[in-house]
Amino acid sequence: MTLIDHASIKPAAAPAKTNSIEQIRYGCAIGAQQTVAAIPRAIPITHCGPGCTDKQFMNLSFYNGFQGGGYGGGAVIPSTNASEREVIFGGGERLDELIDAALKILDADLFVVLTGCISDLVGDDIGGVVSPYQKRGVPIVYAETGGFRGNNFTGHELVTRAIIDQHVGPYEGTRDADLVNVWSLLPYHNTFWRGDLTEIKRVLEGVGLRVNILFGPESKGISEWKAIPKAAFNIVLGPWLGVATARHLEAKYGQPFLHVPALPIGANATTAFLRQVLAFAGRKRRSARAEAFIAEEEARYYKYLEDFSDFYAEYWWGLPAKFAVVGDATYNLALTNFLVNQLGLIPGKQIITDNPPEEFRAGIVEHYRHIADDVSTDVEFEEDSYTIHQKLRATDFGHKAPIIFGTTWERDLAKELKGAIVEVGFPTSYEVVLSRSYVGYRGALTLLEKIYTTTVGASA
Amino acid sequence: MAKKTKQIAIYGKGGIGKSTTTSNISAALAEAGYKVMQFGCDPKADSTNTLRGGDYIPTVLDLLHANSSVDAHDAIFKGFGGIYCVEAGGPQPGVGCAGRGIISAVQLLKQQDIFEELDLDFVIFDVLGDVVCGGFAVPVREGIAEHVFTISSSDFMAIYAANNLFRGIQTYSNKGGALLGGVIANSINTDFHHEIIDDFVGRTATQVVEYVPRSVTVTQAELSGRTTIEAAPKSEQASIYRRLATRIAEHTQSKVPTPLGQQELREWSASWADRLIEAENQRERAIQVA
Ligand SMILES: Nc1ncnc2c1ncn2[C@@H]1O[C@H](COP(=O)(O)OP(=O)(O)O)[C@@H](O)[C@H]1O
Ligand SMILES: [Mg+2]
Numbered sequence A: 001m002t003l004i005d006h007a008s009i010k011p012a013a014a015p016a017k018t019n020s021i022e023q024i025r026y027g028c029a030i031g032a033q034q035t036v037a038a039i040p041r042a043i044p045i046t047h048c049g050p051g052c053t054d055k056q057f058m059n060l061s062f063y064n065g066f067q068g069g070g071y072g073g074g075a076v077i078p079s080t081n082a083s084e085r086e087v088i089f090g091g092g093e094r095l096d097e098l099i100d101a102a103l104k105i106l107d108a109d110l111f112v113v114l115t116g117c118i119s120d121l122v123g124d125d126i127g128g129v130v131s132p133y134q135k136r137g138v139p140i141v142y143a144e145t146g147g148f149r150g151n152n153f154t155g156h157e158l159v160t161r162a163i164i165d166q167h168v169g170p171y172e173g174t175r176d177a178d179l180v181n182v183w184s185l186l187p188y189h190n191t192f193w194r195g196d197l198t199e200i201k202r203v204l205e206g207v208g209l210r211v212n213i214l215f216g217p218e219s220k221g222i223s224e225w226k227a228i229p230k231a232a233f234n235i236v237l238g239p240w241l242g243v244a245t246a247r248h249l250e251a252k253y254g255q256p257f258l259h260v261p262a263l264p265i266g267a268n269a270t271t272a273f274l275r276q277v278l279a280f281a282g283r284k285r286r287s288a289r290a291e292a293f294i295a296e297e298e299a300r301y302y303k304y305l306e307d308f309s310d311f312y313a314e315y316w317w318g319l320p321a322k323f324a325v326v327g328d329a330t331y332n333l334a335l336t337n338f339l340v341n342q343l344g345l346i347p348g349k350q351i352i353t354d355n356p357p358e359e360f361r362a363g364i365v366e367h368y369r370h371i372a373d374d375v376s377t378d379v380e381f382e383e384d385s386y387t388i389h390q391k392l393r394a395t396d397f398g399h400k401a402p403i404i405f406g407t408t409w410e411r412d413l414a415k416e417l418k419g420a421i422v423e424v425g426f427p428t429s430y431e432v433v434l435s436r437s438y439v440g441y442r443g444a445l446t447l448l449e450k451i452y453t454t455t456v457g458a459s460a
Numbered sequence B: 001m002a003k004k005t006k007q008i009a010i011y012g013k014g015g016i017g018k019s020t021t022t023s024n025i026s027a028a029l030a031e032a033g034y035k036v037m038q039f040g041c042d043p044k045a046d047s048t049n050t051l052r053g054g055d056y057i058p059t060v061l062d063l064l065h066a067n068s069s070v071d072a073h074d075a076i077f078k079g080f081g082g083i084y085c086v087e088a089g090g091p092q093p094g095v096g097c098a099g100r101g102i103i104s105a106v107q108l109l110k111q112q113d114i115f116e117e118l119d120l121d122f123v124i125f126d127v128l129g130d131v132v133c134g135g136f137a138v139p140v141r142e143g144i145a146e147h148v149f150t151i152s153s154s155d156f157m158a159i160y161a162a163n164n165l166f167r168g169i170q171t172y173s174n175k176g177g178a179l180l181g182g183v184i185a186n187s188i189n190t191d192f193h194h195e196i197i198d199d200f201v202g203r204t205a206t207q208v209v210e211y212v213p214r215s216v217t218v219t220q221a222e223l224s225g226r227t228t229i230e231a232a233p234k235s236e237q238a239s240i241y242r243r244l245a246t247r248i249a250e251h252t253q254s255k256v257p258t259p260l261g262q263q264e265l266r267e268w269s270a271s272w273a274d275r276l277i278e279a280e281n282q283r284e285r286a287i288q289v290a
Helices: A029-037 A052-062 A084-089 A092-105 A117-122 A126-135 A152-168 A193-206 A222-226 A243-253 A267-280 A288-314 A329-341 A358-369 A385-393 A408-416 A440-457 B018-031 B060-066 B098-111 B134-141 B156-173 B191-203 B216-223 B236-250 B262-289
Strands: A042-047 A110-115 A140-144 A176-183 A210-212 A231-237 A257-260 A322-327 A346-352 A403-406 A420-423 B006-012 B036-041 B084-087 B122-128 B147-152 B179-186 B208-212
Touching: A029 A042, A029 A052, A029 A110, A029 A152, A042 A092, A084 A092, A084 A117, A084 B060, A084 B098, A092 A110, A092 A126, A110 A126, A110 A152, A126 A140, A140 A152, A152 A222, A152 A243, A176 A193, A176 A243, A193 A210, A193 A267, A193 A288, A193 A440, A231 A243, A231 A267, A243 A257, A257 A267, A267 A288, A267 A329, A267 A440, A288 A440, A322 A329, A322 A385, A329 A346, A329 A358, A346 A358, A346 A385, A385 A408, A403 A408, A403 A440, A408 A420, A420 A440, B006 B018, B006 B134, B006 B156, B006 B179, B018 B036, B018 B122, B018 B236, B036 B098, B060 B098, B098 B134, B122 B134, B134 B156, B147 B156, B156 B179, B156 B191, B156 B262, B179 B191, B191 B208, B191 B262, B208 B236, B216 B236
Parallel strands: A042 A110, A110 A140, A176 A210, A176 A231, A231 A257, A322 A346, A322 A403, A403 A420, B006 B122, B006 B147, B036 B084, B036 B122, B147 B179, B179 B208
Antiparallel strands: none
């Protein structure tokens, strides 16, 4: 492979920064109600204006893979539906009433109160409302997630922290050398989080660890959260989300963390990831069990890849050569890594849309600069779809049709560019997603199927 | 055909004498035969006390708190000289949003066309004037009041609040907001007080509508739950309030003030402080000589 310096190929006709966002790519902070809904037997209680809760649910869960409401999400979520009255007089009483009523009819292992803009602007004393319940032993915490605090990624970290500080609490006991906590994809927002977290847990368990996966069908729910401080360390799997939580856990429990920016896709990356985790765990002499697991997974993976290579070699003329990725940082980096290193595709344009905190951006750019030994590429941070699409239009994809890994917002653009589209992020409104995963050993094969079904299907 | 109601807002820092002065203006106007409503826009809800024998009345927001829909008539109470008394009210201190409360209270009366129905000549809003947030700017902003007057003493804190109000008026002036009628100078008893306030209005391109001295007549009237107009109608203070009311009734042309900048205001008050100290020193020297 040759060294590709994209900056020198074509100076992108960068459109001026707009002051607006068209076709949003995230929810607002109270969208973290979905973080709560992602924990088995946890129920969010929202204190916000009418519409906020439903809108976040419909956006993040329904029109995004049609993921459903779950045990405590969707239509279950009790909300104060705060109105003018709550603005003027404060909404504390109304919230108190709602919590009281919710406790009578809803059965949950944890309730999480999330506030919206009204309450945060007016300055309702939510702690004052919630703490009497906590003192009574009711499993309930609160997080102030007014939309002006940031997007649902911010909300996710606020809720996570609220649960740790208000419910998990202090811990003085011993640590379990085999137990790890995983902080990775943003539940619901990342359309494939359920399948992906399942695969991550599976491979970590395969090498002999026990995993607090914390969210999704494979989590044991609140008991798992209570066990967070018992873990030997935290794994942050992604370029930035979860780092704040891991730092907090380090300060709070003296628990170290391993930050792995690239979520692994494919045998190469997954094996490397597992070895990195094992090394961090201090298992210098890798256990036979871990090596046996890795060998077995790789054997299965490469067997399928061998079959796939027939197709890949024969069908080369119909396959895309250049790609673009538009999406949240975690998937963006993971996909770029896989597409460049495993499929030899050429990066055309990478745009990260989840507005990562400033402190992580330079580091993220570095990963793209060294995406492979012989490939360097760029990445941009942009949230406005108009600008994103302008940038894609200005990209030189060569004479072959590009493949775009993006969202429903890129559908029309893909048509315009006569390219293929694979929906991999919020919003994914033309896919029904249940347990599908695109990461690890197994997910990578599914991803290959998806990519090449899309391409060969286009000629049908 | 209904006549046009003249709507006036009176702003000023807390405790400067807004409610006292406003109530006396209302009383003087009522005495002169006008139909007047006094609308208290301060969570303290004591604007109209001296018009009603010292009584507190239920506020618009009390009613809104207790009921989902409110008949505005239930929030209107008659006081001295048939003055319609209304208090916006507000949440208890430290909770909710008083600014939004004022917006809602004013809107409730407007939506129910109360001003037209009562065939009012004057509505006077008595507004807590530190203009701490958007809600308190409503009478200025939405052109609910056409004329704004501010009450200030020669005290720098009061002038600071007045200057802030001027900035608010300036901000909304080209968007259909209310304009400034002038300054009601309260508690002006010495030449020095006069000079300070005159200097301030000169620099900000406005005028003093009336100088109202501090007087025990006011205190005595208040203690009996009445305005000076009611309790001491023949007093010198009452005649000053009547003159003020007449000026306000006759006032037609309000203007955009030119508030001082932050730095300007600081320098200006510092220079007056220097003069004050100098004057004080001279007085002491004179005493020592004598
Ligand atoms: N000209 C005046 N002479 C004497 N007392 C006054 C005068 N103006 C105001 N006061 C007194 O100052 C106090 C505060 O006045 P008030 O009208 O309630 O202020 P505000 O409404 O601005 O908060 C009251 O006790 C009032 O009687
Ligand atoms: Mg008052």
